Amino acid sequence: MSHFLLMVAYAALVSTFFSLLWRSEPRARVKLFLQMFLAMVLGAIVLGWLMFPFPSGPPGPVP
Amino acid sequence: MSRKKPKASAKTSEPEAKTSAAPPPRSGPVLGERETWLAMGLAWLLPGAGHLYLGRKARALAFCALVFATLILGVLLDGELVWQLRGSPLRALATLGTLGGGLPVLVLRFALHYAGDVTAAGFEYGKSFILTAGLMNVLLVLDAFDIAKGRKS
Numbered sequence: 001m002s003h004f005l006l007m008v009a010y011a012a013l014v015s016t017f018f019s020l021l022w023r024s025e026p027r028a029r030v031k032l033f034l035q036m037f038l039a040m041v042l043g044a045i046v047l048g049w050l051m052f053p054f055p056s057g058p059p060g061p062v063p
Numbered sequence: 064m065s066r067k068k069p070k071a072s073a074k075t076s077e078p079e080a081k082t083s084a085a086p087p088p089r090s091g092p093v094l095g096e097r098e099t100w101l102a103m104g105l106a107w108l109l110p111g112a113g114h115l116y117l118g119r120k121a122r123a124l125a126f127c128a129l130v131f132a133t134l135i136l137g138v139l140l141d142g143e144l145v146w147q148l149r150g151s152p153l154r155a156l157a158t159l160g161t162l163g164g165g166l167p168v169l170v171l172r173f174a175l176h177y178a179g180d181v182t183a184a185g186f187e188y189g190k191s192f193i194l195t196a197g198l199m200n201v202l203l204v205l206d207a208f209d210i211a212k213g214r215k216s
Contacts, residue, residue, distance in 0.1 A: 001165055001185075012134075013133050014195065017130075017199055020122070021202060
């Protein structure tokens, strides 16, 4: 699995867990799930874009 | 420039203090100490077992499935099962978090001798999944305590 799919799976599992743990009404559960899931996935994508100009290692060999 | 406290506010703050000191409303039957500890122990031992003991079957099934799905995904990724209590404080914390997974983690560690594969691509990702499963179960133990004490329906 790609890193993105793993991140989506992780976000889905954690969001489902907390929406079941912290909310009792179905509508409130769906709302919290969407809030947490979108915050995690979109937040990671935004962070990824912000980190793009800062490479973590030395540049690769020029082909 | 000295300010005098109005008497009316002092009078009104008294009942407010009384209401704030009141215990939180009970939303379910309160179990005894022994049953509470049993529910918490079962919740730690097997994800969802504490809720099953407390009569929350649907909740137990959902939480059991979620924790096991997270743990199994971590193992399928060959993630690290952190097991180091000495040397590094952060790894000791991670070990305690992993131990929150209860019996499934102990079976993985001691019966199946699972430790993860450091050369696998999912070593770090899998570690996050396994650690998260343990921490989820710790929260389930606290949830079982709240239900047993009548603080949560």
